Amino acid sequence: MLEKINLKRKLTKADYKAVMADLEPKIAELQRRARKEGVPLAIVFEGWDAAGKGTLINNLILALDPRGSKVHPISAPTPEEELRPWLWRFWIRTPAKGRIAVFDRSWYGRVLVERGKGNCDGEDLLRSYAEINSFEQQLADSGTVLVKFLLHIDKKEQKKRFEKLLSNPSTAWKVGPDDKRRHRHYRSYLKAYDEMLEKTGTEWAPWTIVEAHDKRFATVKVFTSVIEALERQLNAKAQPQLHHPSPVHLPQGPVQLSPSILKDVDLSAKISRPEYDSASKKLQKRILELEHEVFLKRIPVVIVYEGWDAAGKGGNIKRLVRGMDPRGYEVVPFAAPTNEEKLHHYLWRFWRVFPKAGHITIFDRSWYGRVLVERVEGFCSEEEWSRAYREINETEQQWVDFGAVVIKFWLHIDKEEQLRRFEARQQTPHKQWKITDEDWRNREKWDVYRQAVEEMLLKTSTTYAPWTIIEANSKLFGRIKAMKTVRDRLEEVL
């Protein structure tokens, strides 16, 4: 999902100065509080070569009291360190109560650098992920706050920065053969980063992706994330009677900091009616063939439809299944849970209708309701939806390990298009049933929903079950894209 993140975020100098004037004293004050309350803080900086780790760490450190913080630069293990279990050198550097340890690169070198060198793969890699999660959970359970930054730049930006460094004799040494090799293999490292995010992005030690093209934006994001994490823990400590830490309300800055995937989606994509007619006929025929192959090979297929109200889920599904053999697929719509369903775990009703091997189940809305409507409407607690990302990933991983194909669609339209469709529904007598007061109420919360959607896409788009965003302002375009995606994913596995 990393490559889909909008990296064009930036801040003007004036905005930057204004925000930092708030953030710098705030972080210093929180450091004092953390020291007083004995809260240890570990900050991890990972990311691409030349992404600007040095500058960011420096900006952060300068705002802190140097007597309470320490930077640990991590490179290849020394011979002395190599004689110990690989986590040893990190364990001995874990921060004491009230102190801050900043790791300039970290234990993630194991699943990035070492993996890239071919020193960590297969079972060893799986075990390393498990060891990292266990290490971080042990620290978090004992009260350590963990903040993990992944500094993200794209290949072009990295190239530009390398060239700049190389053009100056006094910095040229910074770009070594290893850096160049990693640059050449940018795509395979991207995959490693994606996998790292999905395997180690836990509720006790979440990752923060920092869009690092613009250093001002990146600095603000780093400061804000540290402040948020510290405040959360200090508030939880101050009010232990609350089961869930109260949400943190940051001063509204001039910038939206959370990563955006939707921002780059081109909603102007469209297709003509004749193109649509001919393409859809071919695709429907092919999908029928694939449905039969899937049956013969006993592969269960899960197709998830999520999207904005009026994004056209129903119509899209109808076209997808139009040519299919009804004995091989099922469309299951999900709305609010029934009373019986409410008595069970939120995943239960979806497990129940998991397709038999060889069959296709199309979920019209799904378990993602947990991190969308249930989150936004407060039908579950923050603790519950926060851990749901991990739970959902674990569950989909189990399905894929069983041999299932999991295809997930987010049908995306913009706010104006939704308005047009709502109004059209209201003016068309036979469509009026489709629009309710609830739809209008949801619409008012567009921005809150959007934030939930972004977080969902970011945290649950895994290598084994990626999201596909369907540009659905044009219904025809959206239908073709969904059909093509189903065709391609099925052809891949067959």
Place this chain on the structure above:
Amino acid sequence: MLEKINLKRKLTKADYKAVMADLEPKIAELQRRARKEGVPLAIVFEGWDAAGKGTLINNLILALDPRGSKVHPISAPTPEEELRPWLWRFWIRTPAKGRIAVFDRSWYGRVLVERGKGNCDGEDLLRSYAEINSFEQQLADSGTVLVKFLLHIDKKEQKKRFEKLLSNPSTAWKVGPDDKRRHRHYRSYLKAYDEMLEKTGTEWAPWTIVEAHDKRFATVKVFTSVIEALERQLNAKAQPQLHHPSPVHLPQGPVQLSPSILKDVDLSAKISRPEYDSASKKLQKRILELEHEVFLKRIPVVIVYEGWDAAGKGGNIKRLVRGMDPRGYEVVPFAAPTNEEKLHHYLWRFWRVFPKAGHITIFDRSWYGRVLVERVEGFCSEEEWSRAYREINETEQQWVDFGAVVIKFWLHIDKEEQLRRFEARQQTPHKQWKITDEDWRNREKWDVYRQAVEEMLLKTSTTYAPWTIIEANSKLFGRIKAMKTVRDRLEEVL
């Protein structure tokens, strides 16, 4: 560790009746409370063939309101079930809020029966354990109470029961070829059970081992465990402001229910001085050789000494290292943590002195203080020591995966022997420093410590890092046994 558990626990009929007269109404009342508060309860029965699952489940069910409970007999998956991910048939049977699901065999068939048939090994087995833990954690996190029973009988008892069943034509059918085969391979199943306990004994879904030779004892233990687990959850629900559920105080029955490993330890074991002299000389010589081999092969060795006060740890260690090369080993004594150490995670000070590859570190007291002195004296919370078993197992697993050998000694003496040694210390001027008021205070808590020791042995004696109990009433015997154990374990890996 299963084979070390004392199975000779029994109850007289009179005691049984008296206890059950308390427990039966209590469990029925808790079922009503759980229903009212919407707490789901899942009870798992696993164990040896002919261990008496049927009778126990029946006893339990008869005490419950049948409208709120359901027994799920689990055998091989049906063709319909085989078309779904293997956990599917358990997910759809998870209990609704306020209801009780009793599983007569369960998802553990995967790592027992299927494994025994060769259908689940290697990476598949590791993944199955992870899937089980994830499944149980998801249920527990959403408020389901999980109680898991392992019904344990020894091979001789199983044989006796099979013979009795076979001798009666109306029950002979109950012993099939599969049962007979599993009986023949009792030892390999024992290992599978041990591994299952260590991989899936978590703080959110702990195992209860039921000594099942005596049905009365087993029934009482099953009832008590269900009552305890339900009460704990209901109390936590009633007082959400408490971070930790308050401990449950059961009415003092006539029986000690927690499993005993120490009870079977034969403390009369001894050895004569001439035997000791000749054996120790040979062993010390051999251990020196092994120390050098360990160095050449770069194997790190961790040796842990824990035991009662005055059990003779110091003297035992002295004899172990007497013949060794001081450049290759180190003895590190641990007492209460220093002020600096207190600022860190409890495992930190032990990680720091982890031996370099090729070296041996002998820990005179260790991280097990967390579940012994810190637990008993209240230096950490119940939540903290409860999860420490898993944390310690994870840590030792990492060390072993790195290539380390982990040898753990519990030096065991009885209360009378301790008294003799305390008194001897007080009467011998040059030994008086060895005995303090604290020793006497600890001694008063003997039974509480003993319970903590039993739980520690049970939960942290893993296939990769087993405990060895040293019968230390005879110091000479204990020293020889420790040396022999070190020799054997090192010879195994070299």
